[in-house]
Each structure stands twice: as C-alpha cells, then as structure tokens.
Amino acid sequence: MSYRKSVGKSEKPVRCKIESAVLCKYNIDESAYHGGNLNGVAVHRLMGNASEVFSEIEMYLSSLAHDGKCGNDETKLVCEKYQQSLLLLDGVFSVLCIPHGKPVPDDYKRGQDFTKQAAKLWDELHLPSTPKQHVLLNHALDQMESFGGFGDMMEDFIEQSHQLGDRAEFQLVHIKDFEEKAAVQAANESIS
Numbered sequence: 001m002s003y004r005k006s007v008g009k010s011e012k013p014v015r016c017k018i019e020s021a022v023l024c025k026y027n028i029d030e031s032a033y034h035g036g037n038l039n040g041v042a043v044h045r046l047m048g049n050a051s052e053v054f055s056e057i058e059m060y061l062s063s064l065a066h067d068g069k070c071g072n073d074e075t076k077l078v079c080e081k082y083q084q085s086l087l088l089l090d091g092v093f094s095v096l097c098i099p100h101g102k103p104v105p106d107d108y109k110r111g112q113d114f115t116k117q118a119a120k121l122w123d124e125l126h127l128p129s130t131p132k133q134h135v136l137l138n139h140a141l142d143q144m145e146s147f148g149g150f151g152d153m154m155e156d157f158i159e160q161s162h163q164l165g166d167r168a169e170f171q172l173v174h175i176k177d178f179e180e181k182a183a184v185q186a187a188n189e190s191i192s
C-alpha cells in the first residue's frame with residue numbers, strides 16, 4: 001500500500017501541518033504539500049537541510065497531544081533515522097559525483113560504508129524497495145568502480161536513465177512483489 005493511501009484521515013492534518021510549517025519554510029517544492037511526489041530540486045533542498053528539517057518535524061510531532069500516539073523517544077528515534085538516511089544518501093551521491101579518473105580506493109570504501117548504513121536504515125524504516133533504490137544501494141558503486149568514476153558524465157547520462165527509470169517504475173507500480181518487479185523490468189530492458 002502506498003504511503004499516501006495508508007495515511008488515515010486522522011493523520012492528514014498532521015501531514016499537512018508538517019508540509020506547510022516545516023517543508024514550506026525550506027522551499028521544499030509546493031508539489032510536496034499538495035500531496036505529490038517531490039521533484040529533483042525539492043529533494044536537493046530536503047537533503048541539504050535534512051538535519052534542520054527533521055529536528056523541526058520531531059519538535060512538532062512531540063508537541064502533539066494525540067490518543068494512541070507513540071512516545072517521544074520513538075518519535076525522536078524515527079526522525080533521527082530519516083535524517084541519517086538522507087545524510088548517508090547525500091554521501092553516496094557525493095562519491096558517485098566524483099569525475100572520471102579521480103576516485104581513489106578510499107572513495108569506494110567511503111561510498112560502501114554509506115550504502116551499507118543507508119540500506120540498513122531503509123529496512124528499519126520499512127521504506128519501499130524500488131528499482132532505483134535497489135540499483136543505487138547495490139550496484140551504483142560497482143559501476144562507478146568499473147568505469148573508474150563517472151561524475152562528469154552524469155548530467156545527460158543520469159537524466160536519461162532517470163527518464164527511463166520513471167517510465168519503468170510507472171509500468172511497475174501495480175506489481176507488489178519486488179522480485180517480480182525486477183523480472184518484469186529486466187524483460188522490458190532486454191526488448192527496448
């Protein structure tokens with residue numbers, strides 16, 4: 001079930017408030033607080049301000065009086081995990097952006113540490129597995145290593161693969177099982 005569908009009626013005002021009081025303050029795109037997905041610019045802002053954004057979300061959630069609400073310790077822990085995952089993903093991207101010919105063995109190691117920790121948090125937060133997330137956390141660094149770095153080839157190359165990825169994810173949206181998704185995607189790619 002998608003996050004949006006799983007949000008019950010009683011949680012909607014909370015979500016709206018997070019969007020209008022916190023995300024809006026950091027110019028995290030308006031599509032965010034109309035319940036849409038974040039665009040690339042908004043994601044950059046969210047990642048760049050992850051510490052502040054999640055501290056503010058935590059403060060807001062902790063201030064709520066709500067029947068059946070989890071304790072403030074849990075709120076703090078979950079917000080910290082989100083914050084940490086964004087910082088780790090930012091670290092992974094910073095390694096992937098190193099230009100061709102420049103990465104040193106330490107960069108791969110740093111990237112691997114980031115991806116390992118990010119994958120662990122991803123599981124703990126029960127975030128969905130998508131083809132992009134799988135490739136980012138399982139294959140991107142190996143590919144970077146085999147190309148000897150590709151940060152300077154990224155713009156067009158990545159934009160094009162994003163568009164292909166978006167199209168593929170759209171086609172796969174109704175398939176719940178991750179292995180099945182991967183198989184359908186592999187089949188699509190082999191005929192395209």
Ligand SMILES: [Zn+2]
Nearest residue numbers: 134135138139
């Ligand atoms: Zn794979």
